[in-house]
């Protein structure tokens with residue numbers, strides 16, 4: 001499974017080409033703003049380094065979203081670096097650089113001082129030595145005031161499933177066949193343990209849903225998560241100590257909702273958590289309160305504090321957009337500890353309508369008489385709640401829109417062209433959000449057809465179904481050709497009536513004139 005150049009990391013199968021929205025510098029800056037800490041400005045040239053960038057999808061997409069900034073990504077796996085470089089070349093990106101270097105080898109690379117360093121799915125999957133190389137890299141390369149994003153498997157959420165990780169790794173190592181076959185073999189053994197009422201499974205009921213979840217997961221992902229030679233899950237206090245060696249202090253979670261105890265910590269525990277003044281202890285106790293399994297943290301090198309009045313001013317002027325189609329915007333959100341959070345429709349209806357038409361700031365929303373009477377404080381509180389629940393997203397400032405539009409359009413053209421490939425890309429780039437937007441493969445083919453002036457249904461049938469892929473409905477494959485066509489027609493209507501306007505509001509596919517992609521015309 002391992003090759004000797006990989007230092008224990010799996011190389012037999014390439015990692016999946018992923019993108020995570022929280023890797024966006026605008027997200028880092030927003031987390032810092034919520035934490036009352038100054039971030040490097042993202043509306044001016046900046047430098048961003050992604051450690052262990054995999055196929056470089058995120059590095060490339062974010063480079064397209066920030067043409068004035070310079071992006072770097074390193075990975076030990078040459079195949080990953082090649083696909084990162086190929087995507088950059090096809091998208092015409094000149095502000096992104098991929099380095100085929102291990103974390104140890106980065107010590108000798110010449111680089112400018114860095115404003116942002118990110119690592120997703122890295123820190124808990126590598127050796128102690130490699131973590132030290134990373135901390136050393138941060139200590140030497142990050143500018144004072146720079147931010148670091150680190151995600152990792154966390155305790156105590158992994159305390160019981162960690163035992164499954166070991167059993168998968170031990171059984172897969174001794175099995176034969178491809179990585180996929182060895183993973184199946186391990187899953188089979190876990191299943192037998194469960195059905196045979198192994199005592200460990202009996203006393204830990206959390207394992208049944210966990211195993212069900214594993215069975216539904218991508219096998220490549222499972223291989224990288226469970227078979228890497230150096231698997232860990234960390235307590236927050238331990239990572240805080242290691243980051244401290246690079247002079248970093250914890251700012252908070254990159255997920256806005258996790259910055260608010262009232263939306264994450266069970267009510268009876270909030271006072272206990274709030275009362276702990278030692279930060280490392282508070283984070284650890286809080287992780288027990290929320291059963292943290294994955295931490296996605298922002299650290300800063302030096303805490304330049306922001307005055308709450310300045311924070312309020314910046315929150316008011318931050319451009320915001322819907323994060324979903326208008327029809328999917330609700331007034332009720334389920335919270336992790338079982339409670340429901342309700343927002344007031346008298347505020348959200350005009351907010352959702354206004355943002356569906358065009359992204360704008362809270363200050364701008366206050367110009368609407370219906371919202372003006374709500375008052376700035378109540379509206380701002382609601383907007384922060386909507387961001388935290390994911391209904392609304394934070395955008396880049398409007399000044400760079402024109403430049404971002406050019407580079408994201410070129411990037412999106414490549415994504416749409418690749419919609420017909422065996423592994424279609426899953427994200428488009430928005431010049432307004434300066435972030436990725438999820439793309440279903442079928443919608444990618446619709447976009448491709450519209451661009452080429454083809455009948456979207458026929459084009460999608462030809463490119464999707466003819467490739468042996470099956471259309472799914474409610475989790476089941478559709479076998480009948482007529483039913484598949486009806487399903488495609490229904491999906492195209494949703495694409496045309498809901499998705500396209502939502503995308504166009506955030507600057508995606510604005511070159512498509514909607515009348516030309518009319519489903520009635522397309523069907524005829």
Ligand SMILES: C[S@@+](CC[C@H](N)C(=O)[O-])C[C@H]1O[C@@H](n2cnc3c(N)ncnc32)[C@H](O)[C@@H]1O
Pocket residue numbers: 006007009015016017018019051052053054055074075076077080101102103104119120121122125126130224
């Ligand atoms: C789980 S993947 C995560 C990839 C990407 N960050 C993501 O989240 O999609 C871990 C990545 O780290 C790379 N890697 C592992 N050990 C490394 C090392 N010592 N130096 C550089 N890259 C390494 C692997 O090749 C792989 O692409």
